[in-house]
Amino acid sequence: MSEIRKHYFLPEYCIIAEERGKRPSDFADEAGDMGQKGQRSGPENCAFCGGAEEKTPPAGAVYKEGRIFADTKEKIVRKWDFRCFQNLFPALSPIPAFSELSGVGEDASPGFGFHEVIVESPVHGKKLSDFSAAELSDLMQVYRDRVCHYRAHESIRYVSLFKNSGEAAGASLDHAHSQLLALPLLPPxxxxxxxxxxxxxxxxxxxxxxxxxxxxxxxxxxxxxxxxxxxxxxxxxxxxxxxxxxxxxxxxxxxxxxxxxxxxxxxxxxxxxxxxxxxxxxxxxxxxxxxxxxxxxxxxxxxxxxxxxxxxxxxxxxxxxxxxxxxxxxxxxxxxxx
Ligand SMILES: [Zn+2]
Ligand SMILES: [Zn+2]
The missing domain is CATH 3.30.428.10 (HIT-like)
Structure with missing residues (x-):
């Protein structure tokens, strides 16, 4: 991974996030192997599966049997129902460097914010359409909880909560998950x-x-x-x-x-x-x-x-x-x- 850490908003509310680390050749690779990446189809190497917790950043909220836990340096929470952590390749950063704005333009502002992944099940291949009414209700409570968590941050004005499912919808991983971006501004x-x-x-x-x-x-x-x-x-x-x-x-x-x-x-x-x-x-x-x-x-x-x-x-x-x-x-x- 390169050392690039650029996060900033441009006036029409475009987010520049070079930390997501794409080079022209990455786009070409993606176009060339549509749907053929092992990560897209099976649990091998999947970072979102139950048991692969070390492959993601530590979870800030882990839902297990109706209670909420968090990973610590000493202990990773296992056997969870829902797991929330910061995206490994975030579009926004909780600590954007002001120096990144030099030479960008007067109307750019630091790309402050949070980018969280909400993994909806430890089981690879389980889809929301397979969820029971009780599981869907639990997921909605996780959504409410995470939105309220970011709402409590004094600089956050908007929480974008969404799900991309399938490659054509922008999902880069098959394992069921939603995403949340907490922004310091109201979207246009x-x-x-x-x-x-x-x-x-x-x-x-x-x-x-x-x-x-x-x-x-x-x-x-x-x-x-x-x-x-x-x-x-x-x-x-x-x-x-x-x-x-x-x-x-x-x-x-x-x-x-x-x-x-x-x-x-x-x-x-x-x-x-x-x-x-x-x-x-x-x-x-x-x-x-x-x-x-x-x-x-x-x-x-x-x-x-x-x-x-x-x-x-x-x-x-x-x-x-x-x-x-x-x-x-x-x-x-x-x-x-x-
Ligand atoms: Zn998985
Ligand atoms: Zn109304």
Missing amino acids: LLKTELQAIGKEEKCPYCALLEKEKKSTRFIRENRECVAFTPYCSKSPFEVWVLPKKHVSYLGDCSKEILSGLGEMIGYVLNSYGKVLGNPAYNYMFYQLFDSPEYHLNLRFLPRISLIAGFEMNTGIYINTISPERAASYLRGDRPLDE
Whole structure:
């Protein structure tokens, strides 16, 4: 590994993170052996498997039988249920060096932040779609706990919590995991959204929830949440899940809401499996902890279509399946060959 340790934000909120250590030849290698790396397919050399704890940075939070532990110099916690540690190749650094900014530009700022990996199971090959309702609920509680942990840091303004599954979704390892980036700033996307929400009398998400419950884009609801395909789906089979109660971040969620969210994750991923054959996918939590007017939402994007030149050139997305039709497949009331 080289000595490069560059982390900084540029004004349009691009993060430069050369520590992730890519050279042009690395990109060429990746393109050349798609899907053929041992690490991608089997437990051999997998750093996320139970028993391979030494291969990752020490875990700051280890969940085991309903209790929370942490690795110490003397003792590594084994036989865990969920394990959280700093990414070995972080996009942000808790201690960025100010000297890195020399010669970058006046509007750059230090790339302060945290980049955590949340390993969802010690078992290699276990997928979230195989999780029981209780396991999904436990995972949601881990999410809530980790978001609250970073929220308590005085410099953190936003916690990005997401899952990449499959190579097409940006996952570099097959072993089930989510990621969390804690940022010292509000991302532009959320900033714009907050400004728009500020102009409304009523929470637009609460209004959307009522509308979509009765629309042809409705997929299903449980006691706590509603799932639907959004009217402006950027790509086929995009799904949004909203808690029925107005909550602005995971820290506001009761155990019941967390279980409801977990149950919906299980349903959506199982539906993707049936309808699309286990595609690569991303899901992302949109949440704000200092803005009670915001309404937490969870968005799923299966990676079955490519964002290409037109989309990048215009910001307009071509979607070949209407959200209404996608919802009917995901509800299971339309034959898959129709
Ligand atoms: Zn593994
Ligand atoms: Zn609301």
